[in-house]
Amino acid sequence: MSNEKNIQIIEIPKIAEPRGNLSVIEKDVIPFEMKRVYYLYDVPSGAERGGHAHKNLQQFLIALSGSFDVVIKDGQKEIKITLxxxxxxxxxxxxxxxxxxxxxxxxxxxxxxxxxxxxxxxIREYDEFLVFKST
Structure with missing residues (x-):
């Protein structure tokens, strides 16, 4: 990525005990104030989500259960991260x-x-994203 600070894997504090684990996201875990929380589930096999960028919004994605891949593009490089x-x-x-x-x-x-x-x-069209990145 042209700027590694634009993406980052962050460890969420975990309290492990025999009765099960507990993880907490509070004000110091992520570098922004939480204003919206949503979740994706029952995604059909082979389906894709996302396919966009944000001009201002920041997001923090967590695989609460199972796994999925996140393909990240900055207009120059592409990486794939499995959560x-x-x-x-x-x-x-x-x-x-x-x-x-x-x-x-x-x-x-x-x-x-x-x-x-x-x-x-x-930004829902990749060509528009490339224009956005070049300005």
């Missing part, structure tokens, strides 16, 4: 294209976002 641990999340800052694919059966993707839904913040 499969509920105590790790992927921080994606603004101006990064993301595609989610290869969902395992029963997977759940939790997304913590830095703002509420605003359609005008989305």
């Amino acid at each position: 499969n641990k509920p105590n790790q999340g992927l921080l994606i800052k603004s101006g990064i294209w993301r595609e989610l694919e290869n969902f395992s059966s029963g997977s759940v993707c939790l997304v913590v976002a830095s703002d509420v839904y605003k359609e005008e913040d989305y």
Whole structure:
């Protein structure tokens, strides 16, 4: 990536005990104030999600259950990151294209976002994303 600070795997604190594990996302875990939380589940085999970038919004993605791949593009390079641990999340800052694919059966993707839904913040066409990145 042209700027590795635009994406980052962050460990979520885990309290492990015989009765089961507990992970907590509080103010110091992610570098933004949480304003929206949503989750993807029952994603059919072979389906893809994402396929967009955000002008300002930041997201933190967590595989609560199962696994999925996140394809990240910055306009120059592409990397693929597999998320499969509920105590790790992927921080994606603004101006990064993301595609989610290869969902395992029963997977759940939790997304913590830095703002509420605003359609005008989305870049839904890759060619428009490339123009956005060049300005």
